[in-house]
Amino acid sequence: MQTPFRSLLILLLTLVTPMLLTLSLLAGCQDQAPESSMADSPRWVKTATLAASSAHTLSLTGVLRARYETPLAFRVSGQIATRHVDAGQRVRQGEVLFTLDPSDLEEALAAARAELAAAEAALDVAEADLSRDRQLLEKGYLSRQAFERAELGVRESRTRREAASARVTQARNALDHASLRADADGVLIDVSGEPGQVVGVGQAVARLAQEGPREVEVNFPARSRPPQTGELLAGEKRITLIRREVAGAADPASRTWRARYRLETPLEERSLGDVVQTRFTLADAAAQARFQVPVAALDERGEGPRLWRIVEGEARPLPVTLEEVGRDHAWVSGDGLEAGQAVISLGTHLLIEGMAVRPLSEKETP
Structure with missing residues (x-):
């Protein structure tokens, strides 16, 4: 009797084992399918449209400077014996500032x-x-x-x-000449000499901002040439600015043009070195080339500023030139930019070129 029972048991195991293996394989495929589909599905991103800058003005910050800023240095070499002034101190012409060991x-x-x-x-x-x-x-x-x-x-x-x-x-x-005296009335904006220091002929130990006309120094973006005139915004007051000089070349580090503007009206309530707001009228071509985007849309990872757009369902970078940055928006220019063009406006630092993305506007569409 044991032989038929053993044969029946072997038959049942032979039939049940393949079925269990098939069920386990199906369960494993069902567990992995959602993950695979999630990995392959495009990411939803928020987008914004480029708005052409309708304003023909450029607002920049400037620094209030003296027309004449003179480095002060000894005409003879020696060791500094005494120092009589500090930075920010107002001095009179002929006043002794430093003395050398005589x-x-x-x-x-x-x-x-x-x-x-x-x-x-x-x-x-x-x-x-x-x-x-x-x-x-x-x-x-x-x-x-x-x-x-x-x-x-x-x-x-x-x-x-x-x-x-x-x-x-x-x-x-x-x-x-062992006594260094002020050449004119003014304010010492920098003092570097110290007692005991050995200085050479012509080595600056202080910098004097002379009394007299005041100017505003402004750095313009490389694509915007400094205009001839502008205005300084001091509360409700508007002061006309007249360009006096422009640097002969753009700064190689910041790629900006340094310009000096003369104040037509004195600005008594401000001190040297104060940051002031300025506004300049741009040429029509420069104004039309600027587009407004949210600040969060800008992406810079050591390769310069760029925006991201969606091309055939994929994220593609677009290099731009940063013209101006505000609190919530920035103004950019560059080739390939058009008014109304959609760009990714959030999470751009996480994007990779070629990543599959879809705008949230399509998700909201029924």
Whole structure:
């Protein structure tokens, strides 16, 4: 009886085992199918449309500067002995700012004076010899050639005395230059010299912003040439700006043009170095080339600013030039930009070129 039972059991196992294997394989495929479909499905992204800049103005920040900013330096080298001023201090013309250790300069003046005294004594001896030689010449005891030689000796001694006198003047001036004085009334915007520091001739130890006209320094984007005029916005007040100079080349690091504008009306309530708001009228071509986008749409990962657009269901980068940045929006320009063009406006730092994406506007459409 055991033999038929064993045969029946073997038959049942033979039939049931393939069925269990098939069911387990089907269950595994069902578990993996959602993950595979989720990985292959495009990501939903938020988009925004490019808006052409209707304003023909460019708003930029500028820095209030003095018309004349003079580096102050000693005319002689030496070690700084005293410092009498600090940065931001207002000074008057002729006021002592720094002094050098005068020891070496005093010794040089003493040596020059001794050299002058020696030259004067030599001149006195030469003139006395010439007077005696003249008497001998008149009596016929001295040749004409010897007398002319004596005259040349006097001229040489006189020239040596004049050279020694000039060196005394130079040494005296050098001692006077040991005190660095303000060239004009103004404000010290920078002071770098310190007591004990050894400085060379012409090495700047301070920077003086002189009293007088004030200007605004503005850096323009590389694609926008600084216009001739503009205006400074000071609350409700508008002050006309007249361009005085433009840098000869764009800054290689920031790719901006530095321009200086003269204020037509004094701005008394502001201090040097204050950041001010300016506004300039642009040419029509420059204004039409600018487009407004949300700040979040900009993407920059060391390759320059760019936007992302959807091309045939894939994310594609589009390089742009950043013209201006505000709190919520930025203004860009570049080839391939058109008004009304859709760009991805959120999460651009997560995008990869060729990634499958779909705009949320399609998801909301029934």
